Amino acid sequence: MQAPDLQPASELAPNVYSADCPTRLILDRVGDKWAVLLLGLLTEAPRRFNELRRRIGGISQKMLSQTLKSLERDGLVRRDVIPTVPVTVEYSITELGITLADAVEPLRRWAEQHLAEVQAAQQRYDSALASDARAASNRRL
Secondary structure (H helix, E strand, C coil): CCCCCCCCHHHCCCCCCCCCCCHHHHHHHHCCHHHHHHHHHHHHCCEEHHHHHHHCCCCCHHHHHHHHHHHHHCCCEEEEEECCCCCEEEEEECHHHHHHHHHHHHHHHHHHHCHHHHHHHHHHHHHHHHHHHHHHHHHHC
């Protein structure tokens, strides 16, 4: 009896629901707010590090650096060193990065359009939770 031909893992169809599927690494990037915001800015124009930091409120220098390195590693962002004094580094989006930016743009628009509804739902949930906690506390007394 001959052993079945097994395909290498890289040739198997991805199954994002499998714990060891590499697709999850890509979804981590898509779900990262800093990555999404950076890709959005870089679709407009190439930018320097400090400009990105100024434009994205709340991002630390360390987080910006880590996110840019991850995006560069994934082939979504290109880092160009310009030989000036001092050295200038500029970040731009790659063709692959544009495809991801285009895919997450509707999600960003959805978040902006439905912000009030989500906040209202959160308030209703929190109020109901607090009310339930008070009722349980009163029953114990």
